[in-house]
Amino acid sequence: VRRLFRGLSRIALALAVLSAASVAAQDYPVEVPGRVPDAGPAAPEGIALPELPPPPELVTPLSILGRLVVPGTREQLEWRPRGGISSAEMASPVIVTRGALPGPVLCLTAGIHGDEINGVEIVRRLSHSVDPARLSGTLIGVPIVNVFGYTRGSRYLPDRRDLNRFFPGSRSGSIASRLAHAFFEDIVRHCDAIVDFHTGSFDRSNMPQVRADLTNPDVLEFTRGFGATVVLHSPGSRGMLRVAATAVGIPAVTFEAGAPARLETAEIAEAVAAIERLMHKQAMLEVPAEPDALSQGVLLVGAQAAAEPAPIFLDSRWVRANSGGLLISEVALGERVAAGQRLGRVIDPVSNVERFILAPVPGRVIGMAENQAVLPGYAAFHLGTETSEQQAVREAALPHAAEPVVEDPAYRRETTDAVLGEDFE
Numbered sequence: 231v232r233r234l235f236r237g238l239s240r241i242a243l244a245l246a247v248l249s250a251a252s253v254a255a256q257d258y259p260v261e262v263p264g265r266v267p268d269a270g271p272a273a274p275e276g277i278a279l280p281e282l283p284p285p286p287e288l289v290t291p292l293s294i295l296g297r298l299v300v301p302g303t304r305e306q307l308e309w310r311p312r313g314g315i316s317s318a319e320m321a322s323p324v325i326v327t328r329g330a331l332p333g334p335v336l337c338l339t340a341g342i343h344g345d346e347i348n349g350v351e352i353v354r355r356l357s358h359s360v361d362p363a364r365l366s367g368t369l370i371g372v373p374i375v376n377v378f379g380y381t382r383g384s385r386y387l388p389d390r391r392d393l394n395r396f397f398p399g400s401r402s403g404s405i406a407s408r409l410a411h412a413f414f415e416d417i418v419r420h421c422d423a424i425v426d427f428h429t430g431s432f433d434r435s436n437m438p439q440v441r442a443d444l445t446n447p448d449v450l451e452f453t454r455g456f457g458a459t460v461v462l463h464s465p466g467s468r469g470m471l472r473v474a475a476t477a478v479g480i481p482a483v484t485f486e487a488g489a490p491a492r493l494e495t496a497e498i499a500e501a502v503a504a505i506e507r508l509m510h511k512q513a514m515l516e517v518p519a520e521p522d523a524l525s526q527g528v529l530l531v532g533a534q535a536a537a538e539p540a541p542i543f544l545d546s547r548w549v550r551a552n553s554g555g556l557l558i559s560e561v562a563l564g565e566r567v568a569a570g571q572r573l574g575r576v577i578d579p580v581s582n583v584e585r586f587i588l589a590p591v592p593g594r595v596i597g598m599a600e601n602q603a604v605l606p607g608y609a610a611f612h613l614g615t616e617t618s619e620q621q622a623v624r625e626a627a628l629p630h631a632a633e634p635v636v637e638d639p640a641y642r643r644e645t646t647d648a649v650l651g652e653d654f655e
């Protein structure tokens with residue numbers, strides 16, 4: 231009986247502890263409804279306390295490439311990848327503008343393909359023009375990622391590899407893979423978002439346009455900031471900087487502008503304006519960078535910024551030459567065309583036969599080849615048809631054939647073309 235009594239009293243004790251615990255838990259709820267934490271003592275009746283602004287968020291110096299960049303300053307640093315191509319190689323400039331006010335880290339990269347120099351000038355211009363005292367957040371500009379290609383006017387690395395197929399890279403891989411790895415670790419991991427600048431390639435030119443994986447909600451939201459800029463859905467290829475960055479949670483897009491191996495002032499200006507709109511949208515800049523824009527009434531703050539035109543989402547397709555010969559265009563980049571309209575002709579200089587290339591659908595010429603000698607099947611015109619954001623996102627989500635990994639786009643298989651066309655970023 232005594233043992234039974236002891237057993238019962240243990241159970242009773244356990245129950246008492248349990249119920250005390252639950253009472254205790256009720257005594258200290260995690261969230262007290264209606265109570266503002268740290269609100270301080272209430273004001274005595276009849277006396278209004280002054281409304282104080284919240285304490286400013288502290289901006290700390292940015293530690294990057296072995297240096298500290300303090301808030302409100304701009305520093306030009308050098309990136310020299312460990313185990314780089316050659317010690318004689320020029321360093322890649324990295325312009326870091328650490329804003330005086332808190333905000334995101336936006337990275338602008340260009341020259342991953344060394345011959346695509348429009349982007350070099352776009353990033354250089356933006357990186358040196360933003361006022362650190364008025365910047366909320368940080369702008370990191372890397373105008374020439376592939377210094378080797380840039381100094382030789384080449385798209386490629388010395389081993390003919392395409393750097394934009396090797397991100398995020400590896401420490402022990404090929405030279406392309408090591409460079410990609412060093413850039414990813416030294417720069418990319420500091421970024422909250424990335425815009426990577428490119429141009430058309432292989433004698434083609436692109437109207438300024440954003441290419442983005444619209445199936446990723448963070449990337450989609452990021453594209454909304456570019457204002458009235460053309461946006462194309464493109465999942466991208468494995469190894470592209472934007473694909474690798476997005477995979478680790480850093481929304482990234484490609485910005486295409488113009489043709490390789492030349493400087494095109496109109497395309498450069500359009501891209502610079504698009505990035506300034508993006509920085510307003512991200513609340514990094516409150517007024518346009520040009521001081522005289524204020525006097526012209528171009529103040530992009532508050533309601534006006536919200537009323538900026540939305541991006542233009544496009545579906546696109548490539549129109550190919552069906553015969554070989556000399557391609558001569560009859561349209562200009564950016565032109566709107568009707569279905570059946572002549573885009574250009576291919577002249578066979580041997581048989582003296584001319585064949586016309588017609589637009590299969592109405593649309594806008596968002597990319598096109600330079601006049602040149604072409605083979606049958608050459609992708610000559612990139613036509614975009616306006617669609618809604620919703621429709622673009624719906625189509626982006628449709629299943630596509632798996633993308634083969636290609637190192638050199640020049641050897642891309644026909645099956646890849648069906649998915650990506652000729653969008654060599």
Ligand SMILES: [Zn+2]
Binds near residue numbers: 342346427429431654
């Ligand atoms: Zn490129």
